[in-house]
Amino acid sequence: MAGGPPKALPSTGPHSLRDMPHPLAGSSSEEAVGGDSTPSPDLLMGRSFGDKDLILPNGGTPAGTSSPASSSSLLNRLQLDDDIDGETRDLFVTVDDPKKHVCTMETYITYRITTKSTRVEFDLPEYSVRRRYQDFDWLRNKLEESQPTHLIPPLPEKFVVKGVVDRFSEEFVETRRKALDKFLKRITDHPVLSFNEHFNVFLTAKDLNAYKKQGMALLTRVGESVKHVTGGYKLRTRPLEFAAIGDYLDTFALKLGTIDRIAQRIIKEEIEYLVELREYGPVYSTWSALEGELAEPLEGVSGCIGNCSTALEELTDDMTEDFLPVLREYILYSDSMKSVLKKRDQVQAEYEAKLEAVALRKEERPKVPADVEKCQDRMECFNADLKADMERWQNNKRQDFRQLLMGMADKNIQYYEKCLMAWESVIPLLQEKQEAK
Known part of the structure; x- marks a missing residue:
């Protein structure tokens, strides 16, 4: 794609997100799934929308500062050529090698997901798994449930790609591969989403279907707390800064x-x-x-x-x-x-x-x-x-x-x-x- 990868963001280092409380979680942080925690909002508020030194949630360091150093020599081998500001990164994900699978009931495409990382959350320095589109869709839904306060990157539309009729054609598959690769890179570059437990499972689990069945009955307290905020309440006035964001998004779209x-x-x-x-x-x-x-x-x-x-x-x-x-x-x-x-x-x-x-x-x-x-x-x-x-x-x-x-x-x-x-x-x-x- 002509649009290059987003600017790399420093990671939160080796600390586990599960050690940090989140205002949206329940009284017990152990009940939350996915490590979706954020420090006290007192540390986060009081900054203007354009402040460059805005403290990032979950202990993330602001863009433009150096992230904690890693003791592993593998980090030197994981430097990306397109790291514009020379920041060190500790998680790299690529989507490639699409393959067509023809079964009795359906035909689908899988993509190879290669992950390299020096984070302590990963047991191995490198993983390689295969995922289909519905697996990416599962991941995005889980991120929305467990991280409702964050912007989740969009997935490419499932069937509609303008100008392409055959969804198994090389052009369609390559366009989708690029979009899925960018989707994962957006998550990887996020200082909160990249530490989500569901994202970790998506990148590492050999049998993702088994995890899906196991986790179907598990909804995080974060997701529940927001999901149950129904339309029974009517907002009086949206704050000016968020009203400006809404107006901008309408015009932009x-x-x-x-x-x-x-x-x-x-x-x-x-x-x-x-x-x-x-x-x-x-x-x-x-x-x-x-x-x-x-x-x-x-x-x-x-x-x-x-x-x-x-x-x-x-x-x-x-x-x-x-x-x-x-x-x-x-x-x-x-x-x-x-x-x-x-x-x-x-x-x-x-x-x-x-x-x-x-x-x-x-x-x-x-x-x-x-x-x-x-x-x-x-x-x-x-x-x-x-x-x-x-x-x-x-x-x-x-x-x-x-x-x-x-x-x-x-x-x-x-x-x-x-x-x-x-x-x-x-x-x-x-x-x-x-x-x-």
Whole structure:
């Protein structure tokens, strides 16, 4: 994909997340599944949305600072070439080697997931497992359940990839492989999601289906606490900073949707033009067989049009495989962010309702119940996590679209240069015939 990998974020080091309490968890942290814990919201609040020194949840260090050093020599072998700021990373995941499986009841594609890590949460330094799309979908659902305060990266749509009819074609499979690879890299680069227990199982378990059946009855307290916040409460006023985020996401999705539709039409017209060029060029070649002196120039024009056709085909392929998927990913990303924002609003509405109930009591100085304080902690945790994830998402978006637009400019320049060279190659043939006269 034209959009490069997001900026690497420092890890939280060797400490287990299960050792840290989370305001959304129950009274006993041992009952939470997946190690989804966050420090006290008092440490997280009070920072503006754009602050660069925002403390990350779960003890993560802010972007731009060095992460804890690792004593393992394996870390030196796990340096990525695209680590822009030279930060050390301790978890690397790649998706490759798609394989088609034909069974009696179904046909599906699996992908090889290769993981290398120096984290103490992993028993081995390297793992290799195979996963299908529904396994990725299971992982995302589990992350949403166990980490409701965080933005979960979107998955590519299951069946709809515009311009591709056969979901088992090489083009479809490769486009999906790139999207799934980026999905896992987004999680890997997140200082909280990358430590989730479900993510660890997804990367390491040989038999994921057995774990799925075992964990079907297990829902984390975090997921339950948010899932049961129903629409019984109505939010009075969304805070200005979160209202601005909501307005921005609406406009952002609208603009990207418009660009996506126009880009689709452009690609469709380019494909139609390509079909015409492929019929247009051979006509000159057939004509040259009937001409004597014009045979060579006509063959030259035919070859020129063939070269232009090849260049145009490369351009449309680049637009379809690199440009459109990034647009679609960020449209889905905005939907994911809106979902987290809505959950935050529900928690705030619940908190406001509880405060009203306390205020209506006859006591002069009513004591704030524990459930109200817990609800306040939950809301503050949502605020901190959402702002941190929004800032991280904005940084990734700027980097992705910068590379995407630069790549698109380069591809168009290359296309027109190839066409120019093709037509310039015909001029000497025409000039030779004129001088011969």
